[in-house]
Amino acid sequence: MDSAIDLYDVDLHCHTTASDGLLSPTEVIRSAAALGLKGIGITDHDTIQGWQEAEIAGRNYQIKLVRGIELNTDWKGREVHILGYELDGSSDYLNRQLKGLRKAREQRMLEILDRFNHLGVQITFQEVQQFALGESIGRPHIAQVLLERGYVSSIKEAFERFIGRGAPAYVPLYKLTPEEGIGLIREAHGVAVLAHPGVRRLEDGIPAWIDVGLQGIEVSHSEHNHEDEQRYRTLAKEYNLLMTGGSDFHGEARKPGVKIGYWGVDEEVILQIFDLAQRN
Structure with a gap:
């Protein structure tokens, strides 16, 4: 094609x-x-x-x-x-399971934000939520905050420097x-x-x-x-x-x-x- x-x-x-x-x-x-x-x-x-x-x-x-x-x-x-x-x-089974996965995402966000705190970067959960327009929150929403606050110049840089696998604020997601x-x-x-x-x-x-x-x-x-x-x-x-x-x-x-x-x-x-x- x-x-x-x-x-x-x-x-x-x-x-x-x-x-x-x-x-x-x-x-x-x-x-x-x-x-x-x-x-x-x-x-x-x-x-x-x-x-x-x-x-x-x-x-x-x-x-x-x-x-x-x-x-x-x-x-x-x-x-x-x-x-x-x-x-x-x-x-009901599907919705219960999905709710549990989304709760795990929220817990991960809090752990990532705690790591940022130790790095001297102050980001609140409320700031991240402003970019999460739906009920499923993820690392791209944190990347958006970093971009808006001027810590990075692109979403890609946010992952490479801070939240990608192996980076200082990375926290693995609970997965099935x-x-x-x-x-x-x-x-x-x-x-x-x-x-x-x-x-x-x-x-x-x-x-x-x-x-x-x-x-x-x-x-x-x-x-x-x-x-x-x-x-x-x-x-x-x-x-x-x-x-x-x-x-x-x-x-x-x-x-x-x-x-x-x-x-x-x-x-x-x-x-x-x-x-x-x-x-x-």
Whole structure:
């Protein structure tokens, strides 16, 4: 695909202000519709808060919505992201578990801010909350405070100097295992998909995750090169897994150069997701 000219029909991996994206669900969907996309996936971290607004916007802009979520999990010291699509948002179990994950995020924020205090950088939780417009708080919101206060000149610098892995204010996030994340999605009748496996070369874990309910692999992604796409396309065919794709859009200031629709799938993949979810 020549991304300067052609866009995909559907972008299945977009973040909004419900977690760490810069655009509201309505703004993401309006942007996708303006580009001529036929479908969009809203996949915020640890929250389904943006779904209701996204559903209204999807109807208004006549674009198919795939309701999703992204869970951060840990496997052998490596971060593994699991996408869930078309879960039952009314599931008490799902909502209890997500609430617990968001509480863990808040606790992490307090520990990071305590580390900043020891570094002589005074940041309050209230300042961070001003940038967290949704219920799922994360390190990008701290990065935004550092940028606004003039401690750094970019979000990237904030991670490299202060809050990225190995940096002085870094605190690891409590994470589920991939098996727990997949189980949570499947328990809520959703479709479980391994996100951007090429970022950390996760193919060794795929067979075991299939055994516990993994149903798809994100093949097209902004951090995958052509070889990654080919590798995971081949693996998906070998294991008869759904092939998904998306930009991982957060907004230009948060992920420069990552634009809606430049990575994704054909419209028929939405029907495959809906079909799998119905059978789950």
